Amino acid sequence: MTKSFPEKNIANIIRIEKKFYRYFLDLFWETCKIATMSKEEIGRRMKFINLEEFIKSNSDKKSVSVYLAHFGNWEWISSLKLYINAEVAGGQIYKEIRSKLFEKLMLENRGRFGTENIEMKETLRWINERFQKQIVTSVGYIADQSPSKKHAIHYLNFLNHNLPVFVGTEKIVKRYDMDAYYLDIRRVKRGYYEATFVKMHENPKSLPDFELTAIYYKMLEESIKKQPEIYLWTHNRFKHAK
Numbered sequence: 001m002t003k004s005f006p007e008k009n010i011a012n013i014i015r016i017e018k019k020f021y022r023y024f025l026d027l028f029w030e031t032c033k034i035a036t037m038s039k040e041e042i043g044r045r046m047k048f049i050n051l052e053e054f055i056k057s058n059s060d061k062k063s064v065s066v067y068l069a070h071f072g073n074w075e076w077i078s079s080l081k082l083y084i085n086a087e088v089a090g091g092q093i094y095k096e097i098r099s100k101l102f103e104k105l106m107l108e109n110r111g112r113f114g115t116e117n118i119e120m121k122e123t124l125r126w127i128n129e130r131f132q133k134q135i136v137t138s139v140g141y142i143a144d145q146s147p148s149k150k151h152a153i154h155y156l157n158f159l160n161h162n163l164p165v166f167v168g169t170e171k172i173v174k175r176y177d178m179d180a181y182y183l184d185i186r187r188v189k190r191g192y193y194e195a196t197f198v199k200m201h202e203n204p205k206s207l208p209d210f211e212l213t214a215i216y217y218k219m220l221e222e223s224i225k226k227q228p229e230i231y232l233w234t235h236n237r238f239k240h241a242k
Contacts, residue, residue: 001013001016001228001233003159003160004159004161004228005110005159005228006160009118010011012116012131016228016229017040019229020227020229020230021234023187023230024232025125026191026205027070027073027100027242029077030073030076030191031073031075031109031130034075034076034078034109034112035105035108035109038111039079039082041078042079042082043079044192045078045191045192045193046073046076046193046195047195048083048159048194048195048196048197049194049195049197050196051083051197051227053180053197053199054084054197055083055085057179058084058085058088058136059085059117059137061136062125062179063131063136063137063138063139063177063178063179064137064139064179064181065078065113065139065140065172065173065179065180066138066181066183066197067143067146067169067180067182067216067219068140068141068142068185069108069142069143069220069223069231070144070194070232070235070237071220071224071231071232072185072187072230073120073185073193074142074214075110076126076193077114077140077183077195078094078109078111078112078113078115079108080115080138080140081113081114082113084138085136087135087136088135088137089116089130089135089136089137089138090114090115090137090139091116091117091126091139091140092116092117092118092139092140092141093114093118093119093120093139093140093141094098094106094107094117094118094120095119095120096111096119096120103141115140118139121190123139123172124172127172129151135224137191139172140183141169142201143216144237144239145164145166146163146164146236146237146238146239147164147165147240148164148240149164149240151164153167154167154210154213154216156213156217158217158220160240161241162241163236163238163240163241163242164171165213165217166213167208167209167210167214169216170204170209170212170213173205173212174205174207174212177205178204179204180201180204181197181200182197182198182200182215182216182220184194184219184223185197185230186226186227186235187227198219200215200216200219212242
């Protein structure tokens, strides 16, 4: 945190740290709570802003990629499927977990409201099958994962660190000519969030390589600066920083 926010003194850093651990405990219970939440309750607690523009992309027969992060409550974003057209294939990417019991519970929770869970290695196959059948898709990616040094092909500056970044989401967006949205999450109060859809570019396919990824990280950095305590600092995003 001290490197991420060099402009803050140590007292401010400690204050953010304490707020983070309170949020982290809340996040644990919120993640468990989704197992019993009704559609009405999660609709009150997770509100989507600018949803009309997002839905219009699907209505125009455009598939959509949604850039998320370990920020706010990403587990409750699975409720988005409640608001999009039933004919749209809604999916979210996940990485296989070593504990099969924990993975089973996670997939059950994330799939409660109709969203399909797609293991990361199956992403292209899942999208391509629906593309061939002309099925419009809406897929969410937690795109701030850290690639290993062996698989790092691009680095950029994020929170004052020179980090390797995954660029697979950008490649998929361009390959299938998708619209790209950033989901800007805000914690309103304990147990309540707002998630605003922000269109990242009018024509992502026209951008130079890695530019869409850079736009995402710039947007995420701005979100974190507004509410630094609700970023998942414990997931060690900076372990492979140069």
